[in-house]
Amino acid sequence: MKNLPKVSISGELLKWARKTRFGGDIEEASKKLKVTKEQIISWESQGTNMTAPEIRKLSKVYKRSETVFLLKTVPKSQEPPKFRRFLLEEAMLSKDTLMVMRKAQETQISTIDLLGEIDNILLNTLAPHKKDSDLLASKTIEALKINYELRFSSKNTKEQLQQWKRLLESNNVMVLEYSFPLTDARAFTIYNESIPVIILNSRDTDNGRAFSLFHEFGHLLLQQSELDVEMTLDYTKSIADELFCNQISANILVPSDLLKQKVLAGIIDESQVKDLAKKFKVSTSVIWRRLYDNKLISESQYNKVLSKLSTFEPYKIEKSKKKFGANKNTHLYKKIRNMGELAIGATLEAFNSNRISHYEVLSYLGIQSVALPRLQRILFT
Template identity: 30%
Template sequence: MKSESVLGIQPELLRWARTTVGMSVTEVADSLKRKPEEIESWEAGHSAPTYPQLEKLAYQLYKRPLAVFFLPEPPEETTPQREFRTLPTADLQTLSRDTYLQIRRAHAYQIALKELFGDHNPANRCIWKSLSLSIRGDLAQQAQQIRQFFGVTLEEQIAWKSDTIALKQWRQAVEDCGVFVFKAAFKQKDISGFCLMDENLPIIYLNNSTTKTRQIFSLLHELAHLLLSINGLSKFDTDYIARLPESEKQLEIFCNAIAAEILIPGRDFAIQAERFPANIEAAPETLLSDLAGRYGVSREVILRRFLDLGRVSRVFYENQAKRWAAQKQPAGGGNWYLNQGAYLSDRFAKEVVSRHFRGQISLEQASDFLGIKPKSYAGFEERILQGSGA
């Protein structure tokens, strides 16, 4: 009977499934239109949900197979608390259910990569095996080494005429170095992205809901995490850095500085900055916009450079950054196949399409790897063969 409690559910599995998506008892109760005390009773083993309730818990809230709730104990998984130790506990506790699910999806992509490539990275050169970063090392020199590994000159960067082109080029440079770059539209807007280390198949995962200039900066920030051999999760609101323990604070400041130095080489910036008036806070914003356009970065990144040089006050910088952030509205909609193609690592998507074409994996397997329905595969394949967006 649908109204009868399901027998054989392990209460520990119910608690585990809830906490691994960052939901509180109250949030689950509100979703099911039940009282929190009833959810607590299930998790204590005093009662159990009905079959329709269990289905909603499994498929809608926790995104787990129904069978998992009948296991003798929770399966071994790496939690965000164990992975992203550079974040304060308070910040980890504010991660939304969607962010937990994005991290889980990134792990699924990493498993898929291992199934496709085994323990071999298909890139000719793996940057993390050739370069490593040191917080105590020379910042400009380390950033230049990364640029040289990419093979991206400042002249080429300046020639990129839009932030869409710039994001595509920087992303391609990172992927050519063996790092797989995925994206998704996060519901938690203050998350810029995260990275997952692996000896052979590391991943960077970006929030596609942010502007393209923010994605570029986040891409290089997370790359710095990988080159420090540390999993990282970065937030758009940099105020959280002030709450970090000192060692973690210095690490995040360093990763921001490396990303900025790669994008805006200090020597060239010094030359360009000479064109600005002494009082930059009174200067027209068009000057900042023009300089941001030169490097394909945001006005905030340019203003941060001036802050680091002591040419604007922190109050001015923070006020401007908040005002600009409120103005940024990434474009939505568009072609579904183009959007889905942009979310996936280009090398990963092409490998799946290639293997299906050669008959090495089935349509169902290919669709499962790509996270799409089999009926959508033909259109997606066409888009991948044509070349996806940024």
């Protein structure tokens, strides 16, 4: 075991691998690798030489392929997202959130490889209207063919959210759902002109995710990769683009014409607001805001309820749901939530048309061979 050959590892690669796994936390990386922080800093500043077993350990801790560490520079396709308001390395994000970002990027890249650099008709159609949030929301409803039945036929927000997600994915906007700390983000986007991605946080409420979905879609229309921690409907606290995306989401979810149709004559009270929220499958805070936007309540009425609405907070922490016995398809439904129907559908279609091998489809999807026919049935029947 002595005198094993060593290969040169780039300091830039080592720093990238550590930051995209542990963020700015050198301490945890040093514990996992069983080396000092000073050693890691030295590696990253000037590079180092490592044996195959050392590279294997590095690969396991940083969750990167061993071959990646043999490259001279960070692979272009695996550079971390460049968020508009801060650099990823400056954000104090948990390793869970960083891993979700990596998985989302990998899913996006694989899907683009399978579908090619296609024209995103939806984004291109809406691009000329992106200076006017009201018009853009109206054009989005028109482009997505959101009719009365689609909006009001579902039983609850959970069902409606699934419809909204499918609607966007059928137009080549990927929608993924992962669990990560809400203190890191409620949702984020990775922009691409062909196949952009929206990532929702499954720890958020159903109402929260529905609002986040179209808020993030607004960022994609502005061609932005964005990480959103808080989405307040108190517009005095919002910066311009956040306000714009809030308005798009609120207008899509609760259009003015339909709201006015549903509002009952007389004084608008909490009971009617709750009823409207249930009909539109949004939070009461969104309804109050839309009532104010449409001059159906006064500014004093709105300000009175604003301070009382818990749903104006960044998120609501819910008690963990009890886990019951899972059936053999539970992990496949989770896989669909994580990767989205667009990505999984593209992968299965590539396999069914013999464009990728049996090994490749299992590798892309991260499943065992026995689960493949079950996944096909779930998605295509």
